[in-house]
Amino acid sequence: MGKQPEAGLENHVSGQSNKPLTAPAHALPWTTVAEELKTNTDIGLTGNETKSRLEEYGKNELGETGGVNPGKIMLRQIANAMTLVLIMAMAVSFGIRSWIEGGVIAGVIGINIVVGFIQEFQAEKTMDSLRSLSSPTANVVRDKQNVQVSTTEVVPGDMVELKTGDTIPADVRLVEAVNFETDEALLTGESLPVRKVSEDTFEADTGPGDRLNVAYSSSTVTKGRAVGIVFATGMFTEIGTIAAALRKKDSKVRPVKRKPDGSAKPHRYLQAGTLTVTDAIGTFLGVNVGTPLQKKLSRLAVLLFWIAVICAIIVLAANEFLDRQEVIIYAVATGLSMIPAALVVVLTITMAAGTKRMVERHVIVRNLKSLEALGAVTDICSDKTGTLTQGKMVAKKAWIPAKGTYTIGETNEPFNPTKGAVSHTEKEPRNMTEGEEEKGSDYAELLRDNEALSDYLKVASLANLAHVHQTDEGEWNARGDPTEIAIQVFSTRFHVNRRDSVAGDNPNWKLLAEFPFDSDVKKMSVIYKNPHENKMYAFTKGAVERVITSCSTYVSDPE
Template structure:
C-alpha cells in the first residue's frame, strides 16, 4: 500500500492537464460528453465493470488512497531529537568538558541534554501514536454498480471506469464525471471556498481549461452531496484527484534554487567551474537544512540561527581566553577557556522551551485538540488575526426553524437548545397571530414575550387536535430530502441545512417521512418525485394512500355483506 502510494505521488508530480484522469484522455472529462467519457474510460453503464477488470485496474492504477507516510517510527523520532543544530552544539560543549576532565559542569550539561531529548521524544511519540490511531477509525464505503448489480465496496477499491451511485449525504469517493443527476448539489467548500453548494448538470460540456469551481458536470473526491441524487463514471482516483493534487503540493519540500541544474542559453554543457559552484551551493543547502536554518517554523529557524551565532561567540571567547595566557596549554587554562565558552551557551533555553510547549500541548489536549508536533504550537500562537472573505467559511452550516406560520391557525415558535439537530430539546410555543403582528422591541429585536401566548408541553396532542398543523407537517416531511437519525454519539443529519431545519421541526411533533411512507404503519406510498426547480419554486411528489384493514374490519365488512344479501332475498 505504501509503495503504491509513493508510486502515485511520483507520477502525480509530473505535469498533467487540469481535471485529467490517471491516464490522460483526449480531453479532460469535463470537456467531453458523457458518452465520450464512457467510451474513452472503457466503462459500461449497463453492467458496470466486471470483478476481474476491477481487480486488474487496481493493480494498474493503484488503490484509491492518498499517499501517506509510514506509521509511527520511534527510532526516527528519537534521532530527530538528537540530530539538530541546538542539541549538537550542546553535545560539542559536553565533549569539550569531558575532554579536560571537567566532570561536574559536563555532568550537569549532559543531564540537561538527556532530559531535553527524552521529553521531546515522549511528547512527539505520543502525538504520532494518537494521529496514527485515528487513521483506523475511518472506513468509508460507497455504492458501485458492478456485474449488473449495485454493491457496497470500500472507497479504496474504487477504480477509474467504475459506475458510482450518489445520494444525499454521501461523501464522493473519487473524481466523477456525472452522467445522470436529479437536483444534485455538492458542498465543495474544501476546494473552492464557496459556502453555497454547487448545482450539478451532467449535460454540460465545458472548456478544457475550466477551473474546478466551474466544473458543474463533475463531482470531486471528499466533497459531500448535500441534495439530490445521481450517477457518474470515476475518472481519477488517489493522488490524481483534485484533492490529491493539493496533497502532492503539501508533500513537496521546499528546496533551495541551487538544486536546479544550470543550463547554458546556447545549449552547451556547463563548464567545470559552473558544476563546482552548483555542487557547493547544493551542499550548503543540504547543510543548512540539516542545521534547521531553512526548514521548520519561524521560531525553530531563529533558534537554530541563534545557537550557531552563540557557538561562534563561544569559540571566539575561548580563543581570547587562551590568547590572554599566551596560548599556554596548561590544564587549568584550557578548563578556564572551555568554562568561558560554555558559559555563553544558554543550555537551559532548549529545556525551558520544550517544557513550555509540552505544557501547552497538555492544555490543548484538555480542550480536545490533538497536537502532532510541539513546534506547531508556535505557529498557532503567532496568529493574531483571522481574515475571511465570507461567513460561510467559518460557520458550522447549521440552521434551525425558529418560527412556522400556518394561515388560519397561528404561529409556532421554537427556542432552541444546545443541540440544533435534537428535536427533543428546546421549548415550542404558540400564538394565534401572524409574525407581522408581532410588536417590535427596541431593546431586544429577538424578544417575543409579547407575541407568545403559551408554551406547548404535549406536542403529540397538539398534532392530533389541529388538522391544519398535521397537513402542514405532512408537506414539510414529504417535500424534503434531508435525513435525521439518532446515533450513539448523538443526532446526525444529512442534507441541505434548510431542509434539515425543516425536518427537525417536523420531528418535534413526531412527523417524519420514514414513518409516513416507509414504516409498517405507513399512510402513504411515494410513486413519483418531481425535484425542486428554481423556476417554479417548489417540488412535487405523487403519493397514493395505503389502506390497511384489521381482522375486525374484515369481520365487519363480511357481516355487512351478509345483511345485504339477506335483505335482497326478503325483497
Template structure:
C-alpha cells in the same frame, strides 16, 4: 522567510463540464454494462491501485538527528571532548548530561507514531460496489479503476471521484473537502464553468465523502492520487516541513557567534601566555570557553517549551511540535475556517416571518429546546434592536402560528431526544438532516414537538421525500378529530421558496386565507406578482443576515372516494393548490466566544481572515457577527469580501497590488487557502491557519503555524497541524497566541540572564589575565568548576523560573513582533552587556580588594591547581568573587522579570510568590553557596577556594550597589526609550476597515446575496 517547495498538481480534466455520454465515451465504458473483468485488470495495471501514496512513516532516528543537529549542541560536544582530553572529567560529564537531557525531551515531544498520509489512507472505503461484466459486484476499493460504473447508497463512503449518471434524492456530506456544513444535493446537470469550486460541482461526487441520503450511480473519473483528496495528499507530500522556526534560526545564529567569540577568547588566553602550551594554559582556555558558552541554554529553552506545552494543554491546546510554540507570538494574521471553528456547526432556526403576524425571533442554541420565541411584528422600518417584542408562550400563538409550527414539526424526519446516560448530564442529541433538526427544535420550543402531535392523533399516511430536482418535501397526515368535528387529512410542504411558492394558490394571513390571482383587481384576492415581490423582500431581509430560508405551506386534502392514499397518490397532484404559511431562517450560529476573541486579536495587532467553503452571503453575515468586518458596512461591492473564483483568478502580481487582502473568502478550495498563505508570506507577514477538514491540511502545512480542531477535525488535519485545539474553540487560539507571546518574552528574559552571566564571567577571567603568580602564569579569579557550577546550578534554575513567569499586563496589547525582530532586540543586547559588565566589574573588584587590600597581594605558585599557605589569599579572594557573583546572578534574575519596571518595588516583590520555581531557586541558590565554601575537601580540592569571614561584608556591598545600579538603569530607560505597550486597537482597526471600504467599494457586486 524560508523558501517553500512549490506544489505541482497535474491539471485535471473538467469532467463536470462533460455530458454523461461524453464521459462514457472518454473512458470507453458502458453505463449499463460496465467494464469487463479483463478490461478492469488492464486498467489497474495502467492507472495503478486506487489508494494514496505516502512518504512512509515517521523515522525515529530522523527525529533524534534533528535534536542533535543543532549548532549549540555541537559546541557543547566540542567542550565535552576538550574537558575529557584535559582529564577534567567532572566538567565533561555534566555537559554530556545536559546534551542527553535536552535531546531526550525534544525527541519525546516531537516523535509521532503516525504520519499524515497514514490517516489519509484510512479514510478510504474498504470495498466498493461496481458493475462488471453486466453484473453488480463488490470489489476491494483499491481495485476500482477509471471507467468503472460505481453504485453508492445511503451511508456509503464514496471510494473514488465519480461523474454522476443516475441519482435519486442524493445528498453527500463534503465538509471534509469544502467546509460546507450542510449536505450537498446532487444532480446530473452539466456545469459550464471549468473552474467551478468543488462545492458547486453538483454532478460530481468525491472520494472519501459520505452519502447522507439517497442513492446514485456514477462513472469513476479519478482514483488514487488523481482524486481531489489525492491532490491534497500530493500537496502535503510536496510541502517542505523541514523549515526551522524563527527561534531555531536565532539560536543557531547566536551559537555561531558564541563559537566564534569562544575561539577568539581562547586565542587571547594563549596569546597572553605567548602561545606556550601547558595544562595550566589549556585549562584556563577551556575555562574561558566554558564561561562563554551558556551550557544551560538549550536545556532551559527545551524545558520552558515543555512547560509551555503543559500550560497550553490546560487551556485546551495540544502542541505537537515544541519548536513551533514560540512562533505563535509572532503571528500577524490568522486565517480561520468558519464551520465548527468560528461557528457551532449546528444549524439553528433563529427567525421566522408569517404574513399578518410579521417577524418572530427565536432564542437558544444547538439541540437544546429551552429557547423562547418572540413576536416582533413587521417593525415598520424600525431596527430590530428597538422593535417591540411579545413573548409567545408555549402553544398560545395564533392559529396561523400553530399551523406553521405543525408543518415544521410533521414535515420532518429528524428525531430529537434527551440522553439518559448519567455522564451525559441530560444533554439533547438529534438524528437527521441538519435543517430538519433545526425545524424540529423550533417545534419543541413552540410546544408542538412531533412526538406530542403524534400522541394527539396525527398519523403519517404518505411521504414524498426531498428531491433535488424539485427542492421540496411533502407529507400527508390524518389529523385527529376535533370537538367541532373537523379533522380529515392535511398535506404539509416545505422546501426552497421559489419551488414552494409555485405550488401555492393562496396564502394565510392571520386566520384568513387570501386567494392569489393573476388579476390585480379581483376582489378579496392579491395579485400574485405583488405577493411574490413581498415574499422576495422578506427573503432578502433574512438572506442579508446570512440565513438559509425555508418555506412552509399546507392544505386540507380530500381524496376522491376509493383512492388508495398509499399507492394512488401522484406527487404533482398532491403538491398543488397549497396555502403559503411563512418563512423560516436557519443558520449555523457563531460561538459566543468568537467575537470577543476576534476583537482581542485586533487589540494584539493581529488580523483575522475567514476562508470557508460556505456560501458568500452566509460567510459575510457570520463575519459581521464575529467582527471580522464591521457590521455596518454594505456587503455588495465590498473589496474585503471575495469568492474563491475571484481570488483564484487573480495572478500573484494582481494579488500583491491589492491594498488589503480580503478578510472573507467564500467557496474556498484547498488551493485558495494555500494561495492566501503565500500572499501573506510575500508581504512578510506571519500566518496561522486554522481548520478541521482534509481540505485544510495543505494550508495547515504551509502556514507558519497550523492549528487544527480536535473534536470535529479529521485525522489528516490533526497530523498536518502544529497545534490541535481540543475544544474546537476559536477563543482558545487567542489563549494560545498569548501563551506564545509569554513564552517568547520569557525566553528573552532568561537569555538575557544567562548571557549576562557569561559576560560577567568573561570580564572577570579576561581582566584576570593581568594577575600573574610567581611562575608567571595567570591567576584564575574563578576556577573552571566555579564557572560550570555558576552556569548550571546557580544560573540555570532561576533562568528556568524566568521561563515560567506569568504574562505581563501588556502581553496582548502589543503589536506582533516583526519578522526582523529577533530574540536579540537592541534592548536585550544592551541589557546583556550593561548588567554583565556591572556584575563582572563588581565581582573582579571584590576579588582585587580581598587579594591586594587585605591579603597582601601574595599570589603564590600553582594556585590554580592546589592549595598551599602561599595561596591562601588567592583562595579567599576567589571564594569572595564566587559568593559575590552567585548573589549578583540571583539578584539579576529578579531584575530580568521586567525590562523596564523596577523589580525591587514592594508590588513586584509581592508578585514573586506566584512563581514558585523562581523564588525557590533563588533561596536554594543562595543557600548552596555555604557548603560550597565551607565543606572541607570540596572547597579547596574541587572549587579551588577556601572559607571566608570578613569578606561577606564586600559581598553584601557589591549586592547593594548592583541593586541600586539596576534600578537607576531602568529609570533611565523608562525616561528615554519608547513605551512597550500600545493602546487597545480593536476600535481603531474597525474604523480603519470602514474607511478603506468606503474609499474602495466597487460599483459591481463581488458576491451573490441570497443563499
C-alpha cells in the same frame, strides 16, 4: 499510488482521466465519457478488464503514507542548532568529568526531546488513524452484477452506485442523479452541500466547485442517490492533485548559472556546489528554514557557540594554556555560561501547552514548530466564501406571523441547544434593530399558552431528517444537512426533538411516509400518525410560496 506514472501526473490537467480523454470529463456528455473509457453502462467492466486496468493505472490510493516513523520524529527533536550546541556542551562537560554540569545539561536535553517526541508521536498516530476514515468499500457494477469492492480496487471505467452517507471512492462523471447532493467542504471549502446534475456539460476551464456533473473523491453524499462512471483514481483525482502539491518538495541542488547558449564556465559549477553544501548545512542547523522565530533561535545558538569557544580560549590564554583540570573546567564553565540551556525547554513546554489548548478545540498539531508559525499570522486572505467555515449553521431568528420574532443569542457551539439565550419581540425581523429584542426570556414561559409557537416547533422538529442528540459524555452531536440541523437544534432548545418524539415503546408520533425535498417541488413533507389520537398528520416545510399554495385552510389569530 501503485504504478501510476509520475510523468503523467506532472502533466495532468484538472478534470482529466488517468489517461487523458478528448476533453475534461465535465465538458463531455456522460455517453462520450463511457465510450472513451470503453465502459458498458449496463453490464459494467468484466473481471479481466478490471484486472488489466488495475495493473495499468495502479491502486486507487493517495500514495504510500509509510505510517508513523518514530525514528524521523526523534531526529526532528535533535536536528536543530540549539539542541546540537547543548549536546556538544554536555559531551565536553562529561569529558572533563564535570558530572553535575553535564548531568544538568543532559536532563535539559532529555526533557526537551521527550516532550517534543511524545507530542508529535501522538499527533502522527492520530493522523494515521484518520487516514482510515475514507470509505473502505465501494458499490460497483461488474459483469452485470452489483458487487462491493475495496476502494483501492476501483479503476477508471467502473460504474459506481452512490447513496446517502456514502464516501465517494474516486472522481465520478454522473450518469444519473436523483436529488443528489454532496458535501465538498474538504475540497472546495463550501459549507453547504452541492446539488449535482448528470445531463449538463460545462466549459473545459470551469473550476472544480462549479462542475456540477462530477462527484469528487473523498466527498460525502448528504442526500439522494446517483450512478456514475469513474474517470480518475488515486493521485489523478482532484483531492490527489492537492495531496501531490502538498507533498511536492523543491530541489535541494542549486542550479548552475548558464549562458544563453547553455554553456557554463567551471567556476559556475563550483559556485553551485558550494551553495548546495551551504544550504544543506544551513537546513540541518535550521538557520535558513522554518519560521522567523526558529531561524533566529538557530542563528542565536550558532552565535553563542562561537562566543562560548572564544570565551574558553580567552580563559585558557589568561592561564598560559596550562592543562591543569581546574583551568580547563573554569574555561569550559565560562563558555557554557553563555548558552541558555533552559531556553529550549521553556519554548518546548510553552508550545506543548499551546498544543493542549488546541487539542481542546479539536485541532491536531503534528509539529510543535507550526504553532509559532500560526501565532505569527496577522492577516488571512481568503478567495471565497465558505473556505474558513466549519460547515455548521445556527438558526438565529424565527418569525411567526402575529406572534413576533424569536432570537437566539451568541453561541460558539452550533449543536448545543443549551447555549445561547432566547429573546422575543413582537416586531418582524425587517423592522428590528440590533439589540432591540427583549432580554432573558425563559423557554417554558415563551411556550405557555402559545399554540402558534408549539405548532411551529412541532413542524420544525418532525418535518426534519436531521438527528440532534447528547452523548453519554454530555457532548452534543448532530448529523444531517446543515440547514436541517440548525432548525432541529432550534426546536430542541424548547425541548421539542424529533428523536425523542418517535423513540420508545410508546412514542408520541409514528412516521408513516417521507417525501424528501426536491428542487422542483421546493418543499419536503412527512406523514405521521399520533397513536394516542389515532389520527394522521402531514407536516410540510419549504419555500413560502409552495407551502402556502398547498394549504386549503389557515389558522386565524384568536386575538
